[in-house]
Amino acid sequence: MTALASLPSPTTSVWHLGPIPLRAYALCILAGVLVAVWVSDRRLRARGGPPGMIVDIAVWAVPFGIIGARVYHVITSPDHYFGANGQPLDAFKIWEGGLGVWGSIAGGALGAWIACRRSGLPLMVLGDVVAPGLVLAQGVGRWGNWFNNELFGRETSLPWGLEVHRMGADGRAVDVEPGLYHPTFLYESLWCIGVAVLLIVAERRWRLGGGRVFALYVMGYTAGRGWIEHLRIDEAHHVLGLRLNEWTALVCFIGGLIWFLARRGIAPARLEYTDDGRIVVLDPDAQPATEVDDDEEPVAAEPATDEEDPEQPGLASAGKTETEAKPERD
Known part of the structure; x- marks a missing residue:
């Protein structure tokens, strides 16, 4: 069966603004970060958190996440950098691609933990807040693989088969790979959008808290x-016949499932930002104080009187309550 149609791939992944190269891969990562910050900031403020706190946390989490992603990639692909024909210094060339999402999550979590310690925001509360934005960021970032013509799937005859180019060191197409391939970048991007919708719906319907939204994201x-x-x-x-990333995904899934089940019954936390800059986690089930209906007339307080209660002589003049006036008992 021949493909009825195909998805094209870009023939260039870098543009130059004068002497400055603008790489599509980096721009996709940056776009994903902006999406995550915007979504997470809105979610945190909806819980009572202060505006701008997500940006402060991102200052720590994003660099740690990028470093972690690169370290994971280098560790799991050592031959490219330390093999017989490897170039060790290429390990620092992040702009050429090669970021592992597992390292990104681990490194970003470490940076977020440091930021939470500084701000007083519980890490599990932050995890639930950022989970939808985080998975959306991953969906946006995957388009960088499309620009780089990399990480595609095996050959396919489906109508949405992907045309792939061989890219040169300058970020421009050199040749076309024969055949059409599964657009795994597109599959993952769409999957991430679906997971984000799932998280938001599940959180509202079942009032997930205590890190359960983040566990569901995992x-x-x-x-x-x-x-x-x-x-x-x-x-x-x-x-054992599986790719290393498949094993990593399986282990992370089991870990997320255990956490999700262990934290049953915890509702989403509400926050209060105090005048002295502290964050207080409120009881999510606490009811707000009852407000007086505007249609109801306020009940006037009875004026204070100096007259003594005939049944409790001397209480008013002594300025003591009934409990205070009673003698101590053995």
């Missing part, structure tokens, strides 16, 4: 990443 993302990873044909280490 389960949702890894469930999709598992089958998408199975389609990919790029070089990878295999363990």
